[in-house]
Every structure is written in C-alpha cells, then in structure tokens.
Amino acid sequence: MQEMALLSHKSEPVGNESLDKWESVGCGGFGHVYKARHKDWGFDVAIKILRDGVCLFAPKEKALCEEADHMEKASCEFVLRVYGIYLGCPPAVGSPLQQGIVMEFMGRGSVQSLMNDLSGPPPWPLAFRLVHQVALGMNFLHSRNLMHHDLKPSNVLLNDDLNAKLADFGLSRVSSSALNSNTEKKGQFGGSYKYMPPEAFETSYEPVRAFDRYSYGILLWSIVTGKEPYPAADYSLVALKIPLGDRPSCEEIDQMKVDGLKELVDLMKTCWEENPTKRPTFKECLEVTENVLSKHRKGIPDAVHQVLTRLESPTINQHSKTSVAFKFPVQTPEQPRSTDMVDYVRFTQTGRSSVQGSDSVSPRKMSDADKAKFIDDNRAVLIQSVSEVMAIAEELGDMVHGETYSVIEAKETSQERMRVLYQRTFRPGGVMVKAAFYDALKIHQPSLMERLGG
Structure with missing residues (x-):
C-alpha cells in the first residue's frame, strides 16, 4: 500500500457506491477509460482503469499512482485535473477489484477525434489557440521538472468550449535533465513512434525534455494539416528514415497564405531539429504562439461556434469527397487585420486546394453499425491491405485479449495477423469492436480508407 500513499492521504478513494451511469468512452495501450456520474459531486468524471484487468497490488499499480501524482503535480488550467484514486469493480468488466485514476471528464474528445470528425484541421483561429494552449501546458509541466x-x-483533450488540456501521463517521468543524480532508469521509454525524435530510436537513449519539444513540432504539423504524419509508414521505416532527416512535408502548408502561419512553420521546423540542443524551450515557443494567436483572437468565438454547430448538426452525403468547410471570409492584403478571419484552405483527394464555400458538402458521420458493416463488407481487402496491424491492435487496447495479442505478434505477415484479429477479436466482439477498428483504420491507414470509401 506504500504507492497508494501518493494520493490517499489527501482524499478517500472513490468506489462504486459513489458512481453511477457508467459509459465506456475509449481504450488504449495503458488502459480503459470510462465516463461516470459522481453521485455526491453531481458532475461527470473520467475513470482510467489499468489495462489487462490488472488487480489491486499488481505491478502496474505503481505506474498508475505515479501517473496520478504527476498529473497532480502538473495541475493547471491546461493540464487535465486529477480528483483521486478509484478502487472498485467497473460494471461490465466482470473482473476483481481494480484501481484507476479519477479525472476531469472532457466532453469533446481529443484533437485527434476533432480532426477525424471534421475530416481535416480546425479553422485557423481555433487551430492557433490549440497550439498555444498545448505550449502553455507543456511549459508549465517542464517548469515542474516533468x-x-x-x-x-x-493526448490533447478538449472541453465543451474546445479548450485544450494535456492528458495521458502514463509515460511521464521526472526529466533527467533536471536531476543531479542517475535515478532515471535507463532504456525505459515509450511513446508513439511517429512523434519520437531521432535520438529516441537509439537503444541507449535516456529521455530528456528535448523529446517533448520534438513531439510538439510534429503535433503542430498535424494540427495545421489535419493529418497523421507518415500515414503509410510502419515503425521500422520511421525508425530508419527519421534519423536520416526525413520530416513531414510542408509543401501544402507553404501554399496557405495565413497571417502568422510562416512564423508557426518556422517554429515547427526548429522544434523537429535533429540536434536536441537547437530545439526551443516551451517558454520560447510561447513567444511565437502567443504572437500568432493575437492576430486571430477575435475570430475564435466564430470559429468555435462553426465547429460546434458542425459537430452537432445532422450529417449528410456519406460518400462525399469534399472536406468539411467553414464559412470564414477570405482575408486579402487589402482587408484590415482586425477582422481576424482568414481563408480556410483544405486539400481534396486529388491534391488540389479547395477554398471553403457555402456549396461544400460534408460527409455523413457513420454510426457504429455502419462502421461494423463496412468492416464486414471489406473483410477480404482489409486482410490483404492493412499493414500497421500491431499499431492498430495497440490502439484497440483491452478489446484485444492478451493471449490474442501474443498470437498476433507471433505471426510473420500482416495478412496472417489480420486473419487472427478477425477470427479472435472482431467475430466475437461484435459491433463495438468493429467500430473501434474502423476508427483506428482512419488514423493509421487513411489512404486505404479513402480508397475503400470509408
């Protein structure tokens, strides 16, 4: 119980007797996340449970408590708030006593889910606010030596007003660059490989704060373009090419004439410098992001309203090839900057730019049943074509049984791995698992999904 002392001395653990209206809202490599209503507090909370049904006093208990402790230490307006430790048996899990973290519930998902829903990046004023808020959260976190x-x-979550907060500290640790001793355990680092710096692919690498600065540069690119970096590359290819200097292409961004965007792109490229010492601190990043945001601050209310209206409106035309468009007037050099409205350019499948207009048609948001049908209808093609099977299995989290995960990992080809997923996970898992697989494919295999009309 020593690890539990990290938080238990400040508040009593939250148990099932205090929670109601449980809903599963997601899962990942570290665990499963639920939404629940706290009966006494009167508001919804998020409950993060350890992966693989880890029980109380299991080895991962320390990792969870350390994550909660780090979140509490880094608590600020731009970091997800932690309320305490959960001890109980989550409904529908059917497992013994488990523990988790009780956190602030963010009603609008993540930046990733937002870009998925919009089929591209958010409007410029909102995009610039997001990158600034992430920099604020990271600067505060680094100031606490985390x-x-x-x-x-x-891992950038959004509240009801689309403000950003940093989440998922499952891999966070005290920064070794801030330590005077060698207490940092060598060789123990993780993270999503497409956001990892070149030096992190070395087996002897010890993580320092320059890791986060590189990841921020790739995150900037993703928010500005609305895309996943290196969509067709698996781990081995990324691990080979990134140390050789490959980075996401900025060709499309350079065609966009938006006030302040050049400064942001310059910051992006500096953040993903090969030499870690040349990457700017987050305090230096803030000087750029705050200046860029100041040029568009007046456009934020309209941008947020446009996005929320889009997210809450009925969706149409499932097979439309046109990206979501927002009715922001084009800003020309003759117009005063005080309008804070800019041209919102998106790229269609043909690679040509498409400026927003009232005649644009947005794709229909698919139900879980539609997603499951898509997976069933395209079974043969998916088995032959899906390459990032392990990354997708990791994304599905505890929907993939531990034994099944080991069987998949042991297979030599992607086709064999996909057959195991269908036979052992999708067939018995039903609609929910197939819908989650569909969402994972949109992230990891966007080109394939576009080709199939998904």
Whole structure:
C-alpha cells in the first residue's frame, strides 16, 4: 500500500457506491477509460482503469499512482485535473477489484477525434489557440521538472468550449535533465513512434525534455494539416528514415497564405531539429504562439461556434469527397487585420486546394453499425491491405485479449495477423469492436480508407 500513499492521504478513494451511469468512452495501450456520474459531486468524471484487468497490488499499480501524482503535480488550467484514486469493480468488466485514476471528464474528445470528425484541421483561429494552449501546458509541466513523453493529438483533450488540456501521463517521468543524480532508469521509454525524435530510436537513449519539444513540432504539423504524419509508414521505416532527416512535408502548408502561419512553420521546423540542443524551450515557443494567436483572437468565438454547430448538426452525403468547410471570409492584403478571419484552405483527394464555400458538402458521420458493416463488407481487402496491424491492435487496447495479442505478434505477415484479429477479436466482439477498428483504420491507414470509401 506504500504507492497508494501518493494520493490517499489527501482524499478517500472513490468506489462504486459513489458512481453511477457508467459509459465506456475509449481504450488504449495503458488502459480503459470510462465516463461516470459522481453521485455526491453531481458532475461527470473520467475513470482510467489499468489495462489487462490488472488487480489491486499488481505491478502496474505503481505506474498508475505515479501517473496520478504527476498529473497532480502538473495541475493547471491546461493540464487535465486529477480528483483521486478509484478502487472498485467497473460494471461490465466482470473482473476483481481494480484501481484507476479519477479525472476531469472532457466532453469533446481529443484533437485527434476533432480532426477525424471534421475530416481535416480546425479553422485557423481555433487551430492557433490549440497550439498555444498545448505550449502553455507543456511549459508549465517542464517548469515542474516533468516530461509528458507521449505528446500527440489523441493526448490533447478538449472541453465543451474546445479548450485544450494535456492528458495521458502514463509515460511521464521526472526529466533527467533536471536531476543531479542517475535515478532515471535507463532504456525505459515509450511513446508513439511517429512523434519520437531521432535520438529516441537509439537503444541507449535516456529521455530528456528535448523529446517533448520534438513531439510538439510534429503535433503542430498535424494540427495545421489535419493529418497523421507518415500515414503509410510502419515503425521500422520511421525508425530508419527519421534519423536520416526525413520530416513531414510542408509543401501544402507553404501554399496557405495565413497571417502568422510562416512564423508557426518556422517554429515547427526548429522544434523537429535533429540536434536536441537547437530545439526551443516551451517558454520560447510561447513567444511565437502567443504572437500568432493575437492576430486571430477575435475570430475564435466564430470559429468555435462553426465547429460546434458542425459537430452537432445532422450529417449528410456519406460518400462525399469534399472536406468539411467553414464559412470564414477570405482575408486579402487589402482587408484590415482586425477582422481576424482568414481563408480556410483544405486539400481534396486529388491534391488540389479547395477554398471553403457555402456549396461544400460534408460527409455523413457513420454510426457504429455502419462502421461494423463496412468492416464486414471489406473483410477480404482489409486482410490483404492493412499493414500497421500491431499499431492498430495497440490502439484497440483491452478489446484485444492478451493471449490474442501474443498470437498476433507471433505471426510473420500482416495478412496472417489480420486473419487472427478477425477470427479472435472482431467475430466475437461484435459491433463495438468493429467500430473501434474502423476508427483506428482512419488514423493509421487513411489512404486505404479513402480508397475503400470509408
């Protein structure tokens, strides 16, 4: 019980007797996340449970408590708030006593889910606010000698007003650059490989704060473009090419004439410098992001309203090839900057730019049943074509049984791995698992999904 002392001395653990209206809202490599209503507090909370049904006093208990402790230490307006430790048996799990973290519930998902829903990036004023808020959160975290170590769009959560907060500190640790001793355990680092710096692919690498600064540069690119970096590359290819200097292409961004965007792109490229010492601190990043945001601050209310209206409106035309468009007037050099409205350019499948207009048609948001049908209808093609099977299995989290995960990992080809997923996970798992697989494919295999009309 020593690890539990990290938080238990400040508040009583939250148990099932205090929670109601449980809903599963997501899962990942570290665990499963539920939404629940706290009966006494009167508001919804998020409950993060350890992966693989880890029980009380299991080895991962320390990792969870350390994550909660780090979140509490880094608590600020731009970091997800932690309320305490959960001890109980989550409904529908059917497992023994488990523990988790009780956290602030963010009603609008993540930056990743937002870009998925919009089929691209958010409007410029909102995009600039997001990158600034992430920099604020990371600057505060680093000021407390903590690292995030897994900074990516899915770990930047959004509240009801689309304000950003950093989440998922499962890989965070005290920054070794801030320590005077060698207490940092060598060789123990993780994170999503597409957001990892070149030096992190070395087996002797010890994580420092420059890791987060690189990840922030890739995150900037993702938010500005609305895309996943290196969509067709698996781990081995990324690990080979990134140390050789490959980075996401900025060709499309350079065509966009937006006030302040050049400064942001320059910051992006500096953040993903090969030499870690040349990457700017987050305090230096803030000077750029705050200046860029100041040029568009007046456009934020309209941008947020446009996005929320889009997210809450009925969706149409499932097979439309046109990206979501927002009715922001084009800003020309003759117009005063005080309008804070800019041209919102998106790129269609043909690679040509498409400026927003009232005639644009947005794709229909698919139900879980539609997603499951898509997976069933395209079974043969998916088995032959899906390459990032392990990354997708990791994304599905505890939907993939531990034994099944080992069987998949042991297979030599992607086709064999996909057959195991269908036979052992999708067939018995039903609609929910197939819908989660569909969402994972949209992230990891966007080109394939576009080709199939998904």
